[in-house]
Amino acid sequence: SQELEQSPQSLIVQEGKNLTINCTSSKTLYGLYWYKQKYGEGLIFLMMLQKGGEEKSHEKITAKLDEKKQQSSLHITASQPSHAGIYLCGADTSGSARQLTFGSGTQLTVLP
């Protein structure tokens, strides 16, 4: 099994709907990073979580870290077409934040 599992692999939602993306690590998390990527482009940093129970929000995107379960979730409220893209979680499982392990990504499509 993969070190970092992301689900779902793809998601199609109607504009205005809420959605959640999950990320589960098989190793202890020193930090969990969420990035967004447009197809074939670089990664745009969204949020970083380090402490169990930590929750961060930016505009309509909220991320939470459950350290005990080694899980993180990304929640988008009232989705918009601009939210479309590939969402990637990256885990620091070595204590070195520069050596991230990434999940396979979640392809999000928002239908107008």
Place this chain on the structure above:
Amino acid sequence: ETGVTQSPTHLIKTRGQQVTLRCSSQSGHNTVSWYQQALGQGPQFIFQYYREEENGRGNFPPRFSGLQFPNYSSELNVNALELDDSALYLCASSPGTPHRSQETQYFGPGTRLLVL
């Protein structure tokens, strides 16, 4: 805009050739990491450089090598290219030392490499 640039944007090579990809980090960013992203997959860590020395390596063979220069630029070199090397190559830079986990990485737009 992350302040990290990469060149070239696209590249086509044939099997067995050698390639050099370049990355320019933000001023003051002493740590640079390189990732390989195959189609439909998440990025995979290749290696990391801090103050011009390799400071961590993923599961990649020695034909993947790198250099980091004092002017915050860096290179990824791949020798004896194989078909499976076709991927998007991303560099990411960050300030501070490699073990300061509270700082994030800023990614460049990537170089798309196609090996025929």
